[in-house]
Amino acid sequence: MIVFSVRVCVAAAQRAAFLxxxxxxxEPTRVVPGCDCCRLYTDCxxxxxxxxxxxxxxxxxxxxxxxxxxxxxxVAAIELSALPPTVHxxxxxxxxxxxxxxxxxxxxxxx
Numbered sequence: 001m002i003v004f005s006v007r008v009c010v011a012a013a014q015r016a017a018f019l020x021x022x023x024x025x026x027e028p029t030r031v032v033p034g035c036d037c038c039r040l041y042t043d044c045x046x047x048x049x050x051x052x053x054x055x056x057x058x059x060x061x062x063x064x065x066x067x068x069x070x071x072x073x074x075v076a077a078i079e080l081s082a083l084p085p086t087v088h089x090x091x092x093x094x095x096x097x098x099x100x101x102x103x104x105x106x107x108x109x110x111x
Contacts, residue, residue, distance in 0.1 A: 001036065001095065002056040004065075006078060007086040009049045014080045021077035022052060025070050029054065032068075034061020048082075062089070 010018045022040055029038040036055040043049035052074075056062040065071055078085050105111045 001092040002059050002062045003090040004054040005088045007051045008078055008081040009083045010080050011082045012048055015048050018077050018080045028070055
């Protein structure tokens with residue numbers, strides 16, 4: 001799995017324009033073949049800071065997305081950032097869930 005994330009901090013005056021642009025892209029991105037997840041989060045400490053998180057089945061699927069017209073719209077929205085955006089592309093080899101927490105707590109005698 002490939003995780004693409006971008007953190008953007010917009011000026012208060014640009015907040016509505018940023019949200020309108022990015023919100024319109026969420027559902028179309030979710031239905032692209034290879035997209036496993038697409039979510040936009042607001043920072044609870046800064047209402048003008050946002051993180052877009054996308055999970056892709058393969059690098060090829062992400063590459064197709066990065067060259068799409070929808071991604072060009074996203075780039076335009078990112079350019080509204082008042083600070084340099086933070087972009088990460090991470091390869092995930094393994095994903096685990098709550099069983100990891102249970103195992104750690106069991107190992108410490110907490111369960």
